[in-house]
Amino acid sequence: MAAAVPAGHGSVHLGLSILDFSGWKEQIAAIGYGKGFLERFAAGGTVRLSEWRTENLSHRSLSLDLGGTYEVGWIFPEVYLRLGAVLSNVNRANISAGGFAAGETPMGTILGASISMEQEEILVDLEYRGGQSQLRLGYETRALDWGGARLRLGMIAWSAKEIGELDAGFGRNWNQWNIDYAYGLPMFGSGGLGGIHRFSIGYHTF
Amino acid sequence: MHRVCLGFLILTLLVPCSGERFVWVAGTASDFSRADLNDVRIHPDSLVILNPLPKDRNLALGNSVTDEFGRGVPLTDGDIETEWISGSPKVLGRKFILDLGMDRAICRVRIFAGLGGQSQPEYFIRGYRLETSTQINPDFWRIFAEEPENLKLDVDTEADSTWNEIDESGNFLPRLGRFVRLELISQDRSNWVSLGELEVFGTGFVEEGTITGGFFSEVPVNVGRIRWWGNTSGSTRLDLQFQGDMDSFGFPESRKGSGSFPDSLFQGTEPVTHFQYQGLLRTVDPFSTPALQRVEVEYDPILVAREVSADVIPDTVRKGEEATISFLATIAVEPGDYGIDLVRFGELCLEIKDLLVNGEFLQYDETLGSGFRWVCNPAEEITVVELASPDRIVESVELEVVGSGLFLKNRTPIRLQVGSRMQAERDGYVNWQNVSEVEVEAIGLPLELLEEVEVDPGVFSPFRDESMSFRFVVGSLRGTSEIVVDIFRLDGHRVCRLVQEGGARAYHFSWNGRDSDGRIVVPGLYLYEVRVVSGDSKVNRRGTVTVAY
Secondary structure, three states: OEEEEEEOOEEEEEEEEEEEEOOEEEEEEEEEEEEEEOOOEEEEEEEEEEEEEEOOEEEEEEEEEEEEEEEEEEEEOOEEEEEEEEEEOOOOOEOOOOOOHHHEOOOEEEEEEEEEOOOEEEEEEEEEEOOEEEEEEEEEEOOOOOOOOEEEEEEEEOOOOOEEEEEEEEEEEEOOEEEEEEEEEEOHHHOOOOOEEEEEEEEOOO | OEEEEEOOEEEEEOOOOOOOOEEEEEOOHHHHHOOEEEOEEEEOOOEEEEOEOOOOOOOOOOOOEEEOOOOEOOOOOOOOOOOEEOOOOOOOOOEEEEEEEEEEEEEEEEEEOOHHHHHOOOOOOOEEEEEEEOOOOOOOOEEEEEEOOOOOOOEEHHHHOOEOOEOOOOOEOOEEEEEEEEEEEEOOOOOOOEEOEEEEEEEOEOOEEEEEEEEEEEEEEEEEEEEEEEEOOOOEEEEEEEEOOOOOOEEEEEEOOOEEOOOEEOOOOOOEEEEEEEEEEEEOOOOOOOEEEEEEEEEEOOOOOOEEEEEEEOOEEEOOOEEEEEEEEEEEOOOOOOOEOEEEEEOOOOEEEEEEEOOEEOOEOOOOOOOEEEEEEOOOOEEEEEEOHHHOEOOOEEEEEEEEEEOOOOEEEEEEEEEOHHHHHHHOOOOOEEEEEEEEEEEOOOOOOEOOOEEEOOEEOOOOOOOEEEEEEEOOOOOOEEEEEEEEOOOOOEEEEEEEEEOOEEEEEEEOOEOOOOOEOOOEEEEEEEEEEEOOEEEEEEEEEEEOO
């Protein structure tokens, strides 16, 4: 669950994730703040408190993300470019209850770009974490006459050789509600469990 | 002194000294000439190769002929009374395809009129075309003989000189092909055509042959390691089988390629006084033959035990359930024998409960200071029991081994073998003496292809536990297959894959908590999938595992 609320000249975002299955309990609570600086820059950060518990063992850890965006602006008459960068898990949080080195989670560096057009949007992310790279590409269009629905296509590549996942989805807004569905098909090295269904519901108060 | 007969030749051998081994060898033309040769011959280089194809062997006999509509036509049954008659003069373009079963070097074709044609001489083929195509390219036809104006009742490409490829000396060049197509390319407006028999002759090598040889021994011997050398190519094959006194030919060893191959132990019942090998030479290329160069058989005139007879109680158990069985062996050991301190059960993984010698229990001792110890290899399905030196069997006894195992197949043959550490130290390997097989029948409903998966421990720590276990039974699997256990993160990314190859049995997979790069995974919930494929059936079971530390 997540929420974003305007605060000052920026916004506060809150998030909560809960998993409880087969004796493994996990909660992640996040709070972050982002604000615009100058005309084109914005920056922010998120603090995450993660906790897991199982049988006689439990552990809590804090992790910090820092990021920013730069509005490049209109590069063509109808094409808007925005760049972003995130340092994820800056403090390399260790999620091992015993403090073992193996529990140290790697820091991630994410560079992204979004290209917005009148009816379409293209997103590109490149993430480097723990010695592995991941490329994410996304495309969304509202051009189709599906009663206002939007169609999404996406791809995640683990490396230059493998496509990790292909995604397709659609979403629609009703007044202040928006609903999204996406189906992801893992490919090659990550395959075996079949597809992944993702649902989301959002509500805008303004 | 021990006397071993090599075919009709008697060799006198000395009692083996420490380190000395007895080896029987067949590797010269003289050795092979004493063997039974069936469609094989001895090349001057002391190689055993296939015989040349007899010129008068009809390669078409018994093979199928079909017309262009796929209907069978009786042209290769050796009888012109069963004939094909056209039923009308309109035969132009009729085709008949003969399948010789494998590529042949064809050098002659004969076509005989049927009985009806013999009595109606005008029922001859007015014009014919003969073509051939090969196994790898069955749709590409090449002409090898043609006669558009034939006047003979019976056709013979050799006599008619209609072969279209001839060398400088005027000899017909053989044409390679598996399929022969006869097409009628001319017709008479008022006469039918009768076909009775189609014959094809070739050159090159016969497709299969055998050599059977071996030795006799005046004293019973244990056969040990067997080695052999041969040459094969992609289209030839050389298989060797071995046989002892009471066995039928079996215990095959197959090899492809050239050169020598790793030693293999004789699997027939022992001891033997007559040992035989049989080489099977086969080819699918008429111009290629495999070659057998040499056979070496190690044997030991000193036996582990003079005689061992075994039985199992009960011989019928419930399928899929752990069952306790007793092996009862009557063992005769004489002075001069090695004696028994190793016992092996093949094709069964047993948990040994008790071991009795003449009714007296021996104690389990991991250090083998006294009593016995045992080990089971689930992957190879072999259980080995070792007796401590003070408890080595050196005289005639009654041995009872009680153990429990899982029986999944309708019938489980269990091969009992006995061995000696003294012999192993002397020769560098255990020359198991093979006792006759016993069989356990399992009754009950067929098991599922993949039974329930037990995961232990429930919460796994790589720093506390050595590994995490996945135990399950693969039930009704025919033959062998790949059994796969995959571990995934919650986002679907595979962390690790574990694979074993095997048949229907209990499986135990271990995961040490590391990913495919060898790094310990972070604490969390992971998914696993166990997958078994059997023919067209595929079964998987999924669950979760927890890693926490």
